[in-house]
Amino acid sequence: MPRARLLAIARQAFAELGYSGASMSAIATRAGIRKPSLFHHFPTKEGLYVEAVGAALAPMGALVELAAGGDHGFLVRLDRLGELVTDYLGAHPEAARLLVREVLDSGPFLSAPSQPAGVVLDAVRAFLEAGMDAGEFARADARHLALSIVALHLFYFAADPLSGAQIEGSVFDEEQIASRRAAVVGQVRTLVTGS
């Protein structure tokens, strides 16, 4: 059983059941092995969690830096950011849920001062403020705006069965991702330029 496969299985279990709800025994069973075999690869549950979840969350921070930077106009970069985030969350069904759980549980990736959530929020807020200063975005409270934009991105994919009941079919189907991308880019653009 390759290590990467175990990490993927654990990631899915943590996303579905949360840290407390996903036992080492349950993860091992999903992988088709016994509990001690899983402990052989990962000596502690916490270590497994950090490695499995960290791999899914790290790209998010990189994404924001990638799109927020660059020499295009603020509106173009904003659209690009929304598309990249939507595509990433759509392509990795566990990512949004893991991130929201981290937020609710104040997990290890939020406690650390230099980790995704806090850094990403600061980056988004700074980007919005810069866009306001440049006159491309309407003047508004950038802190509340940043939190709302992050919220609307994460919740849709994290709430999968609920979101899927609103639209038809699965949230992670290619067509639905394209549909969400269009909707969310329009919404965010309206939010930062309107009123």
Add this chain to the structure above:
Amino acid sequence: MPRARLLAIARQAFAELGYSGASMSAIATRAGIRKPSLFHHFPTKEGLYVEAVGAALAPMGALVELAAGGDHGFLVRLDRLGELVTDYLGAHPEAARLLVREVLDSGPFLSAPSQPAGVVLDAVRAFLEAGMDAGEFARADARHLALSIVALHLFYFAADPLSGAQIEGSVFDEEQIASRRAAVVGQVRTLVTGS
């Protein structure tokens, strides 16, 4: 130890730690009693959860019905809805977190077909569509819009330590609630009328 006090303590524990993470022993300790004493009041953990969390979530559905109905214009009702929801979530620090956890865990209040989350989402979507038909809201995908509006309401309060780091002070301070209320009403208004 009055029953209502036990329910409040349990509610807080479930909000902080989740269903799996909040043990009957931990809840009993918070209440200053022993585990069997807690079991005397609530024979099963699941029963305690349903009663404690149900009391916090039921008012949310009533709120939406209350504000979405009425004979005012759609924009006025929309503003009122945003204010009521923000005030309720601000006054009950566990509510948003409990609701988001219910969504992630597909808890008992989501599985049931007639329960808060699904019903509320449908009500919000129907309200948005009616407003579009009336010409007060801009034509857009009401399903995606409803999901984003719910997201931006819930996430801000559910992400307390994270949101609190962006603004200064606690999310549940009166001043901060007023600040959020103004921001969120403006954002939602922009979302439904803009573009």
Add this chain to the structure above:
DNA sequence: GTCTATACATCGATAGAC
């Protein structure tokens, strides 16, 4: 690397004294 067997703590839940 995977297994059986096991250690020790905690889980949800019960029995019965006070």
Add this chain to the structure above:
DNA sequence: GTCTATCGATGTATAGAC
């Protein structure tokens, strides 16, 4: 109503055979 004591199952983790 609250307690001590305990049940059986399950939690994380380890020892040691193959």
